[in-house]
Amino acid sequence: MPAAAEAALAGGPAGPRALRPYLDTVLAALADGAARRRGPLPAGGPRAVAGRVREAVRPVLPDTGVGAQAALAGLVRVLAEGAADPADPHCAAHLHAPPLAVAAAADLAAGALNPSLDSWDQAPAAAEVEAEVAAAVAAEVHPGAARADALVTTGGTEANQLALLLARELLGPGVQVVAGANAHHSVHRAAWLLGMRAPHVVPTPRGVLDPAAVRDVLGRLRGPAPGEPGPALVVATAGTTDAGAVDPLPQLADAAGAYGARLHVDAAYGGLLLLAPGRAHLVAGLDRAHTVALDLHKLGWQPIAAGFLAVRDGADLAPLAYSADYLSADDDTAAGLPALLHRSLRTTRRADVFKVAVTLRALGRAGVAELVEATFAAAARLAEFVAEDPELELYAPPALTTVLFRPAGAGDAAVAALRRRLLADGHAVLGRASAGGRRWLKATLLNPHVQASDLRNLLKLVTEAHRAAPAAAGPADHPDHPARENGTAADAR
Ligand SMILES: Cc1ncc(COP(=O)(O)O)c(C=O)c1O
Numbered sequence: 001m002p003a004a005a006e007a008a009l010a011g012g013p014a015g016p017r018a019l020r021p022y023l024d025t026v027l028a029a030l031a032d033g034a035a036r037r038r039g040p041l042p043a044g045g046p047r048a049v050a051g052r053v054r055e056a057v058r059p060v061l062p063d064t065g066v067g068a069q070a071a072l073a074g075l076v077r078v079l080a081e082g083a084a085d086p087a088d089p090h091c092a093a094h095l096h097a098p099p100l101a102v103a104a105a106a107d108l109a110a111g112a113l114n115p116s117l118d119s120w121d122q123a124p125a126a127a128e129v130e131a132e133v134a135a136a137v138a139a140e141v142h143p144g145a146a147r148a149d150a151l152v153t154t155g156g157t158e159a160n161q162l163a164l165l166l167a168r169e170l171l172g173p174g175v176q177v178v179a180g181a182n183a184h185h186s187v188h189r190a191a192w193l194l195g196m197r198a199p200h201v202v203p204t205p206r207g208v209l210d211p212a213a214v215r216d217v218l219g220r221l222r223g224p225a226p227g228e229p230g231p232a233l234v235v236a237t238a239g240t241t242d243a244g245a246v247d248p249l250p251q252l253a254d255a256a257g258a259y260g261a262r263l264h265v266d267a268a269y270g271g272l273l274l275l276a277p278g279r280a281h282l283v284a285g286l287d288r289a290h291t292v293a294l295d296l297h298k299l300g301w302q303p304i305a306a307g308f309l310a311v312r313d314g315a316d317l318a319p320l321a322y323s324a325d326y327l328s329a330d331d332d333t334a335a336g337l338p339a340l341l342h343r344s345l346r347t348t349r350r351a352d353v354f355k356v357a358v359t360l361r362a363l364g365r366a367g368v369a370e371l372v373e374a375t376f377a378a379a380a381r382l383a384e385f386v387a388e389d390p391e392l393e394l395y396a397p398p399a400l401t402t403v404l405f406r407p408a409g410a411g412d413a414a415v416a417a418l419r420r421r422l423l424a425d426g427h428a429v430l431g432r433a434s435a436g437g438r439r440w441l442k443a444t445l446l447n448p449h450v451q452a453s454d455l456r457n458l459l460k461l462v463t464e465a466h467r468a469a470p471a472a473a474g475p476a477d478h479p480d481h482p483a484r485e486n487g488t489a490a491d492a493r
Pocket residue numbers: 095154155156157158184186237239240241266268269295307493
């Protein structure tokens with residue numbers, strides 16, 4: 001038996017007392033690691049990080065443990081020192097959210113109590129919290145739909161998978177997924193995983209799906225009976241990974257409706273805008289989709305994982321029905337114990353929804369809207385600064401909070417090399433995206449606290465790094481890299 005402190009449990013009446021000194025250690029190590037890092041990510045690239053991590057983590061399984069305090073202090077510090085910290089204003093590559101402190105604190109409770117949402121007897125309160133939040137999310141996405149429902153997922157990928165699975169189960173295995181070239185790669189992987197035909201990819205030269213092109217594809221699908229349209233699932237995106245573009249949802253809903261197709265909208269990025277009155281118009285039409293993916297660990301400031309699949313008609317979830325005697329016996333259910341297994345394809349399931357419940361209640365609609373507005377304002381400001389700077393080129397005004405830009409006249413190879421240089425120096429974490437046949441630096445702004453001075457500094461870092469090493473630039477045009485469709489999966493996270 002290890003020393004009492006190492007074997008102490010996080011739950012139970014003594015749990016909080018056991019946790020408190022560890023929390024002090026964790027918080028001190030987080031601060032220490034961030035101070036050592038001195039920036040958005042560690043300088044020196046993978047080799048430097050690996051050296052420090054190996055030193056702290058080896059041996060992974062010592063014969064005699066080093067003790068809880070030492071293990072926590074050493075590993076948390078090295079984790080923080082080697083983090084790409086989305087709370088840093090210069091860390092803006094991906095849809096990688098800086099979590100709110102209140103959400104991280106709530107998540108601690110889920111970790112300590114460890115409710116598992118595969119059966120009511122492992123999660124009595126958490127199951128009810130999940131039911132309440134799911135109902136609230138469902139009502140936001142599909143207001144007025146009496147049977148609207150929502151499932152909790154690990155993110156956009158799982159939500160997209162479930163949407164395709166439901167389409168396959170409801171329309172038959174011959175259903176054809178029709179998606180834009182701007183769709184997230186998880187749509188393609190879901191079709192592959194589910195044994196469905198590869199999605200029909202509609203080109204998106206302007207970054208968004210063209211409803212006329214979708215109609216054209218749907219009109220050419222042949223159903224089993226002569227004259228009938230083939231079963232199809234149209235997948236639209238509200239907030240593309242590369243550029244934050246929003247497909248024309250109402251027109252796509254019309255197109256899908258005209259051919260009897262289902263409509264899924266991947267709103268992993270843009271879904272939260274429904275809660276912000278000043279921006280909800282950007283995702284108008286979500287309510288017309290049969291299924292909608294949302295993901296609050298993107299725009300939503302949640303620790304991973306915080307996804308949802310909203311379903312307009314809860315009856316569509318019937319294919320997920322399943323009962324295992326040891327988790328949801330029929331007689332238990334008949335006696336009033338809620339069955340949970342049909343709410344996911346996973347069995348053991350963390351109470352990921354708990355932090356969402358705490359956050360939404362803490363901020364309210366007004367607080368969420370303020371954070372959304374601040375984030376949008378930061379993106380607009382960054383785009384403005386880029387547009388004013390003759391050394392930089394802006395792709396387009398941001399649709400949501402993603403800004404694509406590059407040094408004026410730089411070739412694709414130079415853009416890629418510049419991004420890597422900023423990473424290696426530990427100065428900035430910017431993404432890359434292909435749009436209009438060219439490669440761009442991508443700043444995905446999700447941090448509502450970013451100031452104008454942070455954004456100016458970020459651009460200064462970019463222009464100075466480009467000026468310092470234009471030789472790596474290569475030709476302004478890029479014979480090595482033929483023009484590509486906007487939003488190809490290659491650069492999508
Ligand atoms: C539009 C879109 N959909 C889905 C996903 C996948 O979400 P997750 O990584 O949470 O599974 C992403 C990830 O960035 C995304 O950008």
